[in-house]
Amino acid sequence: MEVFFREIPVDADPRGPENLLIFGVGPLTGTAFPGSRINISGKSPHTGYLGDSNAGGHFGAEMKFAGYDQIVVEGKADQPVYIRIVNNEVEIRDASHLWNLDTWETNSAIRRECYDHTVQIACCGTASVNGVSYGNIITNNARAIGRTDPSGRSNRIRAREIMHLPTHPKIYQHLPLCHSQRGHPS
Numbered sequence: 001m002e003v004f005f006r007e008i009p010v011d012a013d014p015r016g017p018e019n020l021l022i023f024g025v026g027p028l029t030g031t032a033f034p035g036s037r038i039n040i041s042g043k044s045p046h047t048g049y050l051g052d053s054n055a056g057g058h059f060g061a062e063m064k065f066a067g068y069d070q071i072v073v074e075g076k077a078d079q080p081v082y083i084r085i086v087n088n089e090v091e092i093r094d095a096s097h098l099w100n101l102d103t104w105e106t107n108s109a110i111r112r113e114c115y116d117h118t119v120q121i122a123c124c125g126t127a128s129v130n131g132v133s134y135g136n137i138i139t140n141n142a143r144a145i146g147r148t149d150p151s152g153r154s155n156r157i158r159a160r161e162i163m164h165l166p167t168h169p170k171i172y173q174h175l176p177l178c179h180s181q182r183g184h185p186s
Helices: 002-007 059-065 103-114 150-156
Strands: 021-024 038-043 050-055 070-073 081-086 089-094 120-124 137-139 143-145 159-164
Touching (some): 002 070, 038 059, 050 143, 059 120
Antiparallel strands (some): 021 038, 038 050, 081 089, 120 137, 120 159, 137 143
16 A cells, blocks of 8 residues: 555546555465455545455465566556566567457467466456456456456556566565464464
């Protein structure tokens, strides 16, 4: 939330280029602790204030494995693009061939391009491309991040997909918890 309040001007148009698309994960995401969420925030055109939504699935953990706690997308591209992240390498790629595909078709197309069926993808579908303000960003073909127009922000900046491909994920086998003999945190 700190980035939201610091970086988005109070008078920014929710549908304008000053609005941000903020992807964030928590400190326990990607660990053995139960629950792995991805949160997307920005200024909502429905309220003119904080638009915030989240989903479970593998996308958040993969984002964390790639080394990111937050990804902030700003501005507007001249043509449709997607963002490919492989560990520390960030690449902005042409997404013209994906622009009118639904989320299932988009996932299939990107997985074919990457030769990897396990890649994690967050993408908006045709509703967002066509300007529907309550469209969703979908991860794992089943996890919806919606309600406050995150996919509309994605569409307006012409960023169709955000994907994370950690080639050497850091798998955390356990979460060290310190407890005294009485069961209270030390």
